[in-house]
Amino acid sequence: MATAALTSRDTRIEYLIGREQRRQSRSLSLIPSENHVSEAVLRATGSVLTNKYSEGYPGRRYYEGQAVVDVIERIAIERACDLFGVDHANVQPYSGSPANLAVYLAFLEPGDTVMGMSLEAGGHLTHGWGVSATGRWFRPVRYGVRRDTGTVDMDEVRELALRERPKLIWCGGTAIPRMIDFAAFAEVAREVGALLAADVAHIAGLIAGGAHPSPVGHADVITTTTHKTLRGPRGAMIMCDARRAQAIDRAVFPGLQGGPHDHTTAAIAVALHEAAQPAFRDYAHAVVANARVLAEELAERGFDLVSGGTDNHLILIDLTAKGVTGGQAAEALDRAGLTCNRNTVPFDPRKPLDPSGIRLGTPAVTTRGMGPAEMVEIARCVDEVVDAARRGDEGSIERIRDRVSELAEAFPVPGT
Numbered sequence: 001m002a003t004a005a006l007t008s009r010d011t012r013i014e015y016l017i018g019r020e021q022r023r024q025s026r027s028l029s030l031i032p033s034e035n036h037v038s039e040a041v042l043r044a045t046g047s048v049l050t051n052k053y054s055e056g057y058p059g060r061r062y063y064e065g066q067a068v069v070d071v072i073e074r075i076a077i078e079r080a081c082d083l084f085g086v087d088h089a090n091v092q093p094y095s096g097s098p099a100n101l102a103v104y105l106a107f108l109e110p111g112d113t114v115m116g117m118s119l120e121a122g123g124h125l126t127h128g129w130g131v132s133a134t135g136r137w138f139r140p141v142r143y144g145v146r147r148d149t150g151t152v153d154m155d156e157v158r159e160l161a162l163r164e165r166p167k168l169i170w171c172g173g174t175a176i177p178r179m180i181d182f183a184a185f186a187e188v189a190r191e192v193g194a195l196l197a198a199d200v201a202h203i204a205g206l207i208a209g210g211a212h213p214s215p216v217g218h219a220d221v222i223t224t225t226t227h228k229t230l231r232g233p234r235g236a237m238i239m240c241d242a243r244r245a246q247a248i249d250r251a252v253f254p255g256l257q258g259g260p261h262d263h264t265t266a267a268i269a270v271a272l273h274e275a276a277q278p279a280f281r282d283y284a285h286a287v288v289a290n291a292r293v294l295a296e297e298l299a300e301r302g303f304d305l306v307s308g309g310t311d312n313h314l315i316l317i318d319l320t321a322k323g324v325t326g327g328q329a330a331e332a333l334d335r336a337g338l339t340c341n342r343n344t345v346p347f348d349p350r351k352p353l354d355p356s357g358i359r360l361g362t363p364a365v366t367t368r369g370m371g372p373a374e375m376v377e378i379a380r381c382v383d384e385v386v387d388a389a390r391r392g393d394e395g396s397i398e399r400i401r402d403r404v405s406e407l408a409e410a411f412p413v414p415g416t
Contacts, residue, residue: 028337298379
């Protein structure tokens with residue numbers, strides 16, 4: 001019904017949506033922050049719940065007609081608490097950045113010191129980077145990774161925390177290929193009297209599926225997006241213990257946001273239900289297994305992997321030795337049907353728009369049912385495309401695209 005209505009009323013947008021559906025079906029997403037949702041999540045996201053306005057919280061709304069919406073939000077909250085083993089969850093944040101900003105609003109005052117991973121080392125803009133409001137309104141101090149290992153040195157983190165005395169410490173980020181030692185961060189936070197916030201946006205699905213340790217019991221506050229490895233809609237959640245629940249809720253509304261996106265809340269509830277099933281646990285472990293095979297195959301082909309490999313869904317590659325920039329490689333890979341993103345690497349001498357690296361991930365291809373054999377083929381294609389990009393050989397890139405399209409069509413996107 002919805003498709004028919006769109007076709008008859010806005011053929012231009014309908015055509016473009018069709019183009020995007022074909023692009024996704026005929027290419028492979030290797031972007032670690034992308035995934036393919038189920039038909040059920042997609043249906044909830046596009047439901048009539050988009051018509052409702054629900055400013056406030058269940059049982060405490062400023063608009064009437066909330067009988068259904070209140071139940072949906074309560075179900076989403078209950079499922080989040082059960083899945084992650086937390087006391088409280090707020091499912092209203094519009095996305096990951098507002099969720100992180102809510103943590104600042106709940107517990108800090110402007111000018112307070114916040115400590116997070118530097119952006120080029122793998123952190124996130126909202127962990128105190130200068131161009132972000134979090135770096136302008138608060139006093140940021142940043143930790144990085146060791147040059148020799150590409151991993152966080154917790155002794156250096158402790159020294160920085162003791163010297164700067166932050167009120168808030170972030171762990172987690174956007175380009176961290178290794179497991180995060182939540183217990184070690186918690187020990188540092190306790191020593192300096194700081195609040196510890198774990199941003200698990202990238203690894204929430206792995207945590208839910210038992211493929212990565214959980215920050216629960218270590219971090220005071222946990223933020224996450226609901227897409228990426230959790231395989232839900234574009235939304236976010238904040239989780240905490242009962243003591244901090246009121247401060248978090250007040251920060252989200254009325255502190256930062258108006259009415260929640262009820263259609264997204266419903267889709268989050270669906271995704272959390274799916275993530276609680278045994279099949280999702282298998283999926284989470286398969287994501288990690290595929291990433292390790294892909295990393296090993298790329299390393300054998302001479303790619304320089306930051307930290308030497310991966311423990312999760314993500315691979316960060318320094319292309320300096322390959323003679324191409326991250327921008328050149330990402331654009332060539334996209335032309336070949338392998339969608340990734342350019343990314344800075346630790347101690348990168350290049351600018352962010354054309355950095356030295358690219359970032360690859362396995363959540364979306366694993367959702368499509370691919371396994372180790374396909375990871376070997378993908379590594380082979382990545383290697384050939386990067387080499388072709390270095391030589392300026394567009395003919396080879398076109399031929400590789402045919403191979404990628406054939407592989408993609410053998411593993412359809414769910415719900416298409």
